[in-house]
Amino acid sequence: MTDPETLRRRALDALTTARARTDLLTGCVDDGELTAQHSPLMSPLVWDLAHISNQEEQWLLRAVAGREALRPGIDHLYDAFEHPRATRPSLPLLAPAEARAYASDVRGQVLDVLERTPLEDGRPLVDAAFAFGMIAQHEQQHDETMLITHQLRRGPAALHAPEPAPAPDATGLPAEVRVPGGVFTMGTSNEPWALDNERPAHARVVPEFFIYTVPVTNGAYQHFIDDGGYRDERWWDPAGWAQIREHGIEAPLFWRREGGQWLRRRFGVVEPVPADEPVLHVSWYEADAYARWAGRRLPTEEEWEKAARHDPVTGRSLRYPWGDDDPAPAHANLGQRHLRPASAGSYPAGQSPLGVRQLIGDVWEWTSSDFLPYPGFVAFPYKEYSAVFFGPGHKVLRGGSFAVDPVACRGTFRNWDLPVRRQIFSGFRTARDGEGA
Structure with a gap:
């Protein structure tokens, strides 16, 4: 069995890596590009940015740590089942600066929860840092989705490798x-x-x-x-x-x-x-x-x-x-x-x-x-x-x-x-x- 501190480091590394990629994908274009819908097949990039943090808040701050909602009333805006991608631009979404601030607030509290939470306490959601790994995977999956949006967008290259x-x-x-x-x-x-x-x-x-x-x-x-x-x-x-x-x-x-x-x-x-x-x-x-x-x-x-x-x-x-x-x-x-x-x-x-x-x-x-x-x-x-x-x-x-x-x-x-x-x-x-x- 992996010891809790190794699990904690692994979870921290996974969350940090995912966030660096999210920042790259959302930081290489201006706010107009973030709020635009580049294809009806995909969400505006700013929706993905806030959705990532909303899922992180729901699972790590509320489900794992039992904390209160940071922004009551926005869950439904970022529910992928309630709103098809083609209709998301019409929603009252968080603006880019608000979405970034929300992401920062959530992540700051998540790091505190990760540091304080026992990772082998008999709860399936927490054992082996599962919930933290699940959220890191979720963010990376949306990073791939955002990369697809970058491929669909018109205009000069914004990404390089x-x-x-x-x-x-x-x-x-x-x-x-x-x-x-x-x-x-x-x-x-x-x-x-x-x-x-x-x-x-x-x-x-x-x-x-x-x-x-x-x-x-x-x-x-x-x-x-x-x-x-x-x-x-x-x-x-x-x-x-x-x-x-x-x-x-x-x-x-x-x-x-x-x-x-x-x-x-x-x-x-x-x-x-x-x-x-x-x-x-x-x-x-x-x-x-x-x-x-x-x-x-x-x-x-x-x-x-x-x-x-x-x-x-x-x-x-x-x-x-x-x-x-x-x-x-x-x-x-x-x-x-x-x-x-x-x-x-x-x-x-x-x-x-x-x-x-x-x-x-x-x-x-x-x-x-x-x-x-x-x-x-x-x-x-x-x-x-x-x-x-x-x-x-x-x-x-x-x-x-x-x-x-x-x-x-x-x-x-x-x-x-x-x-x-x-x-x-x-x-x-x-x-x-x-x-x-």
């Missing part, structure tokens, strides 16, 4: 990896900050299958486009075919063809689409259509997790593809260190025991699976985090993206979204059945 290093040995990698059939342990029961939909650990029998060593690249995806993939109904789920026809979709979001060349807009910069980078900003329907066109399929969620966590030597399910250690820069492209995916085949130190690469970071990967509860699922600490989204309407994404912080990314971490979503940092890899399937 170094380029990822080129892949050292990508040309020598096998196209796909065999994953042996058999039982493996999916999910977790002992990861202290795992969220409810990752629990509990349970056995799954997964037949042998093959999975691509790396995510599908822009260059590979262009072959699908050039072969008329967006004009051939054979490859498309009926709802996806209706979607692309209705909206005239002919390529990933932010792509355009000019002078015989594909260009993309990326955080205010227009550039040629790099062929060796994982494809980004594709919907589940587009990923599924490409897989069908290629004579393959999307992996199921359990296949993806087995490829990422199964160690065939020990039979264990690892925390991450590379082992049980927390992510380091050599393992994966995480934490907004770069503003793009690294080229396919990068991060050899982060590959799984079976040799599959980039399962963590770079791009969220669509799976074929609906978002459903695991056997024995219990909603905690509130059903609105996961339970209300279960069902066939949402598809599971795994692995995280370059925009995900390590605190909100694990081998067991589950993301989900509507199959039409394209503004998210989503890509995919393909799979096929094994010989004996």
Whole structure:
């Protein structure tokens, strides 16, 4: 068991890291940009800023510490279920200066609560600093949402980051990896900050299958486009075919063809689409259509997790593809260190025991699976985090993206979204059945 002081430091580090990123994302544009709605798909950045602090106040100051509300009457303004994103600009939101002051007030009290609260007192919300970890993850998830808003906003670049290093040995990698059939342990029961939909650990029998060593690249995806993939109904789920026809979709979001060349807009910069980078900003329907066109399929969620966590030597399910250690820069492209995916085949130190690469970071990967509860699922600490989204309407994404912080990314971490979503940092890899399937 981790000692309380180590837990306290870990929670403090996670909260501090998240707030530094929030400050970067909201401090690099002026107040007009903060209050503008850059797309009806997203909230104004100032809404996210205050929502982050409102959730922090509700869970850490009120639920954990039993304190009174700092700003009575604003909870409903920042309730994500009460107000759809498209309508949030019409609300009487806190102005940027007020939102920053609120965030500062909340955080100041939270640090006091963290210092004073016993972290192993028998309360599930507090044990192992769970509530503090949950709030750090929540803030980082909204930081990724705000980064999506930055991608959607028009105008010159407001964010800058170094380029990822080129892949050292990508040309020598096998196209796909065999994953042996058999039982493996999916999910977790002992990861202290795992969220409810990752629990509990349970056995799954997964037949042998093959999975691509790396995510599908822009260059590979262009072959699908050039072969008329967006004009051939054979490859498309009926709802996806209706979607692309209705909206005239002919390529990933932010792509355009000019002078015989594909260009993309990326955080205010227009550039040629790099062929060796994982494809980004594709919907589940587009990923599924490409897989069908290629004579393959999307992996199921359990296949993806087995490829990422199964160690065939020990039979264990690892925390991450590379082992049980927390992510380091050599393992994966995480934490907004770069503003793009690294080229396919990068991060050899982060590959799984079976040799599959980039399962963590770079791009969220669509799976074929609906978002459903695991056997024995219990909603905690509130059903609105996961339970209300279960069902066939949402598809599971795994692995995280370059925009995900390590605190909100694990081998067991589950993301989900509507199959039409394209503004998210989503890509995919393909799979096929094994010989004996």
